[in-house]
Amino acid sequence: MGLSPSVLLTEKDLVNYQELTYFNKQEILQAYRVFRNLKKQSIRDRGEELQIPVQMIMNIPELKVNPFRDRLCSVFSNNRDYMNFEEFLDMMSVLSSNAPKDLKAHYAFNVYDFNNDQRLCEEDLMQLLDRLTCGLPNDPSCYMEGKLSDKEKKKIIKEIFAIADLDRDQELSFSEFCHIIDKSPDFITSFIIHL
Amino acid sequence: MFSNNKISPLPNNGVVDDSSGSQVSQRRQAVVTVEQNSQIWTPHLSERLRRRTEFGELKPTKKSSGNLEQKIIQIRRFLREVAFKLEPWRESVKAIEGHHGSGVASYFLFLRWSIYLNFGFFMLLFGLIVIPQVAFKKKNYTTAVLGINSSYVHVNYSQHCSQQYILNYSSTSVSEILLDFLQGTGWMEKTPLFYGYYEGKELNYDKSYIIPLAYILVCIFSLIYSVIMMAKKSASNFQDSIYDATPSSHYQFFTLVFLSWDYTMTDEISAKLKLKSLKKQIISELTDKQYRQKRKNLTTYQYARIIFIRVLVNIFVLLCLGTGAYLIYFTTQFTTFHVKPDEFHGHHESVRFLVEYLPSITISALNGFIPFVFSFITKVEDYLPQNQVIIILIRTILLRLASLIFLVASLYKEVMCTPKDNCNVGVADCPPLRCWETYIGQQFYKLVIMDFLISFSLCVIVEPLRKLFSRCLKISSLEPQFDVPKNVLDLVYTQSLSWLGFFFAPLLPCMVLLKFFGTFYLKKLSALKWCAALEKPYKASKSQSLFATVLMISFFFCCLPIGYIICYVPPSRSCGPFRVYNNMYDILTITVELWPLTASMIVRFLSSSAFILTIIVILILFLYHCAQRGSAQNETIKLLRKQLNAERKEKFYFMMEANNTATIVAENKASRKQ
Numbered sequence: 001m002g003l004s005p006s007v008l009l010t011e012k013d014l015v016n017y018q019e020l021t022y023f024n025k026q027e028i029l030q031a032y033r034v035f036r037n038l039k040k041q042s043i044r045d046r047g048e049e050l051q052i053p054v055q056m057i058m059n060i061p062e063l064k065v066n067p068f069r070d071r072l073c074s075v076f077s078n079n080r081d082y083m084n085f086e087e088f089l090d091m092m093s094v095l096s097s098n099a100p101k102d103l104k105a106h107y108a109f110n111v112y113d114f115n116n117d118q119r120l121c122e123e124d125l126m127q128l129l130d131r132l133t134c135g136l137p138n139d140p141s142c143y144m145e146g147k148l149s150d151k152e153k154k155k156i157i158k159e160i161f162a163i164a165d166l167d168r169d170q171e172l173s174f175s176e177f178c179h180i181i182d183k184s185p186d187f188i189t190s191f192i193i194h195l
Numbered sequence: 196m197f198s199n200n201k202i203s204p205l206p207n208n209g210v211v212d213d214s215s216g217s218q219v220s221q222r223r224q225a226v227v228t229v230e231q232n233s234q235i236w237t238p239h240l241s242e243r244l245r246r247r248t249e250f251g252e253l254k255p256t257k258k259s260s261g262n263l264e265q266k267i268i269q270i271r272r273f274l275r276e277v278a279f280k281l282e283p284w285r286e287s288v289k290a291i292e293g294h295h296g297s298g299v300a301s302y303f304l305f306l307r308w309s310i311y312l313n314f315g316f317f318m319l320l321f322g323l324i325v326i327p328q329v330a331f332k333k334k335n336y337t338t339a340v341l342g343i344n345s346s347y348v349h350v351n352y353s354q355h356c357s358q359q360y361i362l363n364y365s366s367t368s369v370s371e372i373l374l375d376f377l378q379g380t381g382w383m384e385k386t387p388l389f390y391g392y393y394e395g396k397e398l399n400y401d402k403s404y405i406i407p408l409a410y411i412l413v414c415i416f417s418l419i420y421s422v423i424m425m426a427k428k429s430a431s432n433f434q435d436s437i438y439d440a441t442p443s444s445h446y447q448f449f450t451l452v453f454l455s456w457d458y459t460m461t462d463e464i465s466a467k468l469k470l471k472s473l474k475k476q477i478i479s480e481l482t483d484k485q486y487r488q489k490r491k492n493l494t495t496y497q498y499a500r501i502i503f504i505r506v507l508v509n510i511f512v513l514l515c516l517g518t519g520a521y522l523i524y525f526t527t528q529f530t531t532f533h534v535k536p537d538e539f540h541g542h543h544e545s546v547r548f549l550v551e552y553l554p555s556i557t558i559s560a561l562n563g564f565i566p567f568v569f570s571f572i573t574k575v576e577d578y579l580p581q582n583q584v585i586i587i588l589i590r591t592i593l594l595r596l597a598s599l600i601f602l603v604a605s606l607y608k609e610v611m612c613t614p615k616d617n618c619n620v621g622v623a624d625c626p627p628l629r630c631w632e633t634y635i636g637q638q639f640y641k642l643v644i645m646d647f648l649i650s651f652s653l654c655v656i657v658e659p660l661r662k663l664f665s666r667c668l669k670i671s672s673l674e675p676q677f678d679v680p681k682n683v684l685d686l687v688y689t690q691s692l693s694w695l696g697f698f699f700a701p702l703l704p705c706m707v708l709l710k711f712f713g714t715f716y717l718k719k720l721s722a723l724k725w726c727a728a729l730e731k732p733y734k735a736s737k738s739q740s741l742f743a744t745v746l747m748i749s750f751f752f753c754c755l756p757i758g759y760i761i762c763y764v765p766p767s768r769s770c771g772p773f774r775v776y777n778n779m780y781d782i783l784t785i786t787v788e789l790w791p792l793t794a795s796m797i798v799r800f801l802s803s804s805a806f807i808l809t810i811i812v813i814l815i816l817f818l819y820h821c822a823q824r825g826s827a828q829n830e831t832i833k834l835l836r837k838q839l840n841a842e843r844k845e846k847f848y849f850m851m852e853a854n855n856t857a858t859i860v861a862e863n864k865a866s867r868k869q
Contacts, residue, residue, distance in 0.1 A: 065466030167843035
């Protein structure tokens with residue numbers, strides 16, 4: 001069996017993780033395998049804990065093409081440059097298909113809240129739209145010509161606020177976000193990463 | 196219990212942006228703290244773990260709940276692990292999801308579910324009908340017939356007629372054997388595949404096993420099994436899909452922006468395509484919006500023109516359906532009536548083969564060709580894009596169902612053709628069908644084979660060629676795309692064949708099972724190798740509920756003819772388990788009559804019209820109650836929405852007030868100091 005990479009994962013840890021995440025044993029081990037494989041390329045030990053740079057986490061195949069990968073990592077690593085296994089497992093657990101909608105909605109809100117002010121304002125939505133059409137903001141050619149014009153973006157944002165912004169303050173709060181997410185059954189199938 | 200620990204482990208909220216000291220940001224900060232307090236903030240996994248080990252916090256109450264609950268949790272976890280390990284094709288579905296997103300993957304999940312469904316279906320029929328008949332045929336076979344003294348039973352006729360049902364075939368050449376295999380005739384006709392093989396007597400080993408009774412009960416139970424499976428499937432879907440009565444088009448921009456990125460994507464090329472297509476979609480959605488606003492102020496003339504065109508197109512669609520109906524009717528009649536077996540002398544075998552396959556070819560051709568026409572003419576009609584897709588889909592579903600209905604109707608006409616001799620075989624102008632059930636089974640057998648051949652050739656020949664041409668000639672429109680609705684309709688069509696045909700060919704579900712099995716790998720090949728990513732992604736949830744609905748509808752369409760045949764159509768005298776009975780249903784009546792008096796009384800009461808009427812009335816009342824509750828809940832939702840809005844305004848107002856007072860107080864203080 002594929003237990004060999006789990007040398008550092010004790011049975012007790014496994015039981016604890018199973019109770020605290022939405023994963024079963026195999027999935028935890030699979031996550032651990034993915035995490036340990038990154039270690040081969042770079043290690044940075046802080047005491048006993050294994051820490052992996054966020055840059056490397058962002059390059060695992062499951063995240064590599066995602067235009068929000070840096071946001072995902074920073075939300076789950078508390079804005080640090082390193083991630084430990086528990087944070088990684090937490091991220092994968094929230095994005096697994098077993099996690100409930102509310103939890104996913106919360107993290108989605110945080111991912112899209114680019115300036116971390118607990119509000120989705122116009123600025124956040126602008127950046128969201130740019131990322132949706134061009135990917136991470138490191139592709140200058142696309143950002144020069146490929147992205148939507150400001151006018152188009154403004155129009156879309158206006159439409160979104162017209163529907164979702166219930167108190168008309170030109171921002172979306174978490175509850176407003178949830179309100180609409182509840183009506184979009186696709187959310188639960190699209191906010192998923194299979195390890 | 197411990198699920199409570201899992202839900203809402205919200206992260207530490209990010210750093211609050213308070214670079215500017217303006218009023219707005221102050222207010223914002225205040226609102227943030229208010230919201231913070233109102234929600235339960237649970238820390239990260241590592242923190243939770245630490246608390247658990249150090250303080251014993253968040254631990255499931257092990258001591259109080261005792262050993263038993265622990266065991267249950269362990270067993271449940273173990274079962275989940277087993278299910279996880281046994282889940283077939285997880286990797287395949289994941290790969291497809293990474294390539295095309297969850298919409299296409301939902302098709303594969305549906306396909307996998309259909310395989311489960313057909314597997315159960317096949318096991319029921321195989322285990323309870325085929326195996327007893329095949330394995331115990333020579334062992335202690337009695338001639339006893341259930342209810343031999345009853346008025347429904349005609350043993351003499353059927354004995355006389357069974358002797359006339361002889362197949363004369365000479366299996367000399369390989370080609371002939373192969374052709375017979377493809378048509379289900381000749382040596383194939385008296386195999387367990389078809390109805391005609393089964394005997395109408397009891398098998399006796401210790402206890403008697405009554406084949407006709409088993410046959411009818413298993414068939415009815417299979418249908419019930421299908422309903423249960425479908426209900427289970429659609430229940431989970433409907434919970435998600437029919438959540439709100441307001442049309443989803445209101446949320447299109449929201450959906451587009453927040454939900455259109457599929458986190459399951461892992462393929463780099465597809466991801467790039469996806470980014471591009473998202474941009475296209477956003478722009479088209481914007482132009483759409485403008486178009487819609489323009490549509491609102493149409494002149495009467497323009498409006499009348501659109502209506503006129505739509506009426507014309509609908510008439511055309513009906514004409515198409517009518518032509519299809521006539522073609523199916525004509526070809527079925529042609530194969531049975533006009534081409535008598537003796538006319539084939541002198542013709543090549545392949546001609547006979549083609550004629551035999553004519554109805555199946557016609558149906559498949561219609562199903563393949565007419566949807567193209569539909570999608571073309573619907574463009575003329577000037578519908579909104581998202582409605583257009585639905586309208587094409589509805590028309591295609593209609594066509595598919597209609598073609599099956601036409602087939603069943605023309606077969607029915609042949610079977611019920613009147614001048615018949617006392618063996619229930621047509622004479623004079625009627626087709627001499629010694630065993631009409633087997634004949635119908637053969638038709639469905641041919642349809643399934645045809646269906647498989649077509650999907651096989653599409654995947655293996657047509658799609659690679661299209662891909663090649665599109666690469667060479669640089670025409671991107673030639674490149675095949677994975678059309679989810681069309682594929683689902685194909686699947687539903689095959690499933691309907693299985694439901695319609697299983698009564699006449701008990702091993703048909705096995706064929707369908709094999710077909711689905713092959714289809715999974717073919718479609719996987721097609722999705723991963725030949726097809727480009729979809730330009731307009733198909734929404735997973737929408738499709739799931741739609742699939743379930745379409746399947747349900749076609750199921751009930753399939754049940755009707757089967758039920759009718761079981762209850763009213765006299766079975767053939769010369770073959771099959773029901774050859775001695777007036778109607779197939781009689782076997783149930785006879786069994787009930789042989790029961791003790793009270794039991795048969797109860798059954799008779801349960802099947803009486805008075806009881807059924809009562810049940811129907813109760814069901815209608817229940818339905819009404821549900822509808823009422825639903826509408827009441829909708830009202831509550833509206834009310835709550837208003838309340839939420841009002842509350843927010845109030846909060847906003849108070850915040851402003853607090854800010855104002857704070858500044859006034861500060862000013863006062865400042866002025867006092869001065």
